[in-house]
Amino acid sequence: MPRPFSPGGMTPPESAELRELVEALSPDVRTAVVPGLVDEIAERIRAAIPAYARPPGSAYNRVIRMAVERNVLGFLDWLADPAQPLDRRDELCRKMGAFEAMEGRPLTVLQSAYRAATQVAWSRIRAMLDDRVASVLAVSALAEAVIAYMDDAAALSREGYERAKAEACEGRAAARLALLRALAGSAAPVEPDPAADWPLPDEVTLVALPSGTLPVCPLLDADVLLDPEDPAPYLLVPGPLTGDRRAMLEAALAGERAAVGLTVPLARAADSLRWARRLLDLRDVLHDGTLTLCEDHLMSLWLLADGALMDQIARRGLAPLAPLSERRRLPLVDTLAVWLRTRAPATRISEELGVHVQTVRYRVRVLEHLLGDELADPGTRFAIEAALRTRGLRARLPDAPPAPCAPDTGT
Incomplete structure (x- = not known):
């Protein structure tokens, strides 16, 4: 007017x-x-x-x-x-x-x-x-x-x-949000958007935040992208997580916990976010402080990626133990897990398990008798070790069903 x-x-x-x-x-x-x-x-x-x-x-x-x-x-x-x-x-x-x-x-x-x-x-x-x-x-x-x-x-x-x-800020923010969602949503190539005023980097690192958690935005670097509207909010950091970037994130998170995906090529941003979100689900088991990094837990992420498949591997690899009662089978499985992981002598295994060394030697003889052919094959031995490591990790997950250590006989 x-x-x-x-x-x-x-x-x-x-x-x-x-x-x-x-x-x-x-x-x-x-x-x-x-x-x-x-x-x-x-x-x-x-x-x-x-x-x-x-x-x-x-x-x-x-x-x-x-x-x-x-x-x-x-x-x-x-x-x-x-x-x-x-x-x-x-x-x-x-x-x-x-x-x-x-x-x-x-x-x-x-x-x-x-x-x-x-x-x-x-x-x-x-x-x-x-x-x-x-x-x-x-x-x-x-x-x-x-x-x-x-x-x-x-x-x-x-x-x-x-x-x-x-x-301009509103338009730039909208363009950046659209660009972020395109990057995080698929592996399809993404074209730069002049309205976003955000040069496409060669590599990115995605960060998953707990639901309902947002960082202190003024403390984020200007080129860090955030999707605050997603029910599972996340950040995109251009390039690797350097020391300066990590300090910036920790300050902006103000004590809240987050999971950092692997640094990947731009086209694989969705993978980095997927891994970060999976790690975030495991933060009570793999908690490292404010930031938990995928690069520190690659084996655990892999072992827990497909629980049903690991159950099948465990059942097949430990099939020779199925006839034993649970009271006899479980101590043998515990001993086998430590033996495969450490390849240590009986004295070392006995210290870790807290049992007498003669007990360990007896259990190893039983395992060699029951699993001799299985343990002789490197592939099978590796599969059994992976399954048993998964069993140990899953035992620490809240409300997770126990991993099987023998075939399901239906009885």
Whole structure:
């Protein structure tokens, strides 16, 4: 909605001295003064501010001159009729601010241009007043009017600048979120999006967060992407998890726990997230502190990746123990697990199990008798060891069913 300009509540026509001065200047100002004043202000801006320096006759210079002219004429219009809306001038000032934002310049550059314009304008006004009789009150009121008008123009530009920045941030955030979801959702190639302002890295590291947990966003590096709307929120860190990146994440997590996937090529981002989420599910078993890293638990992730398959491996590998009662079978399985894992002598195994060394030797003889052929085959031996390691891990999972250590006989 158009708004009449009334800076600081001041209405110039209510000042009799200023009204008289304006009326005395008005007949020749627009034709005799404005064109030269506009040129002088535009030249001062180009000379004083490198960002606005362009070759003579360029389109950029024409835009600067048009903006100056519209503001100068707007000032004269306002002096003549303060109630008259300055819609074109207001919109131009907002667009000037928006343009600064799009150009990536700080608003201080445009504010410097306004200051330069104010200085030139007031210098020219004072030169004109030297030839006229004007009261101190009238000159003071006119100075206040110039400053107020230019302050309002600067405020409009700031409004346009901030609006453009906000819209750009919203658009960039939306584009980055879409890019993140595309990367995390599939292994299909993802094209860069200029609106995201996020160069595609060669490698990425995904970080899984517990449901309902979000980091302190201002503490995240500017290039870290976050999907806060996912029921299982996650982050994408460009490149590997360096020491600096880890310190950044720990600070942003503020004590909350998270799981870090492997650093992978960009096209494999979904894999990194999948592994991180699986590790997050195991954090009570594999807890390392604030950050639990997949690279520290690769074997555990692999062993627990397919519980049903490991159950079948265990049943087949330990089939010779099936005829034994559970009371006899379980101690043998425990001894076999330590023996396969450590390849240690009986004395070492006895220390780990907390049983007499002769007991260990007896159990090993029984195992060699029952599993002799199985243990002679490297592939089978490896499968049994993997199954038994899985059994130990699953025993630490809350509410997890026990891993079988013998075939299901159905009895």
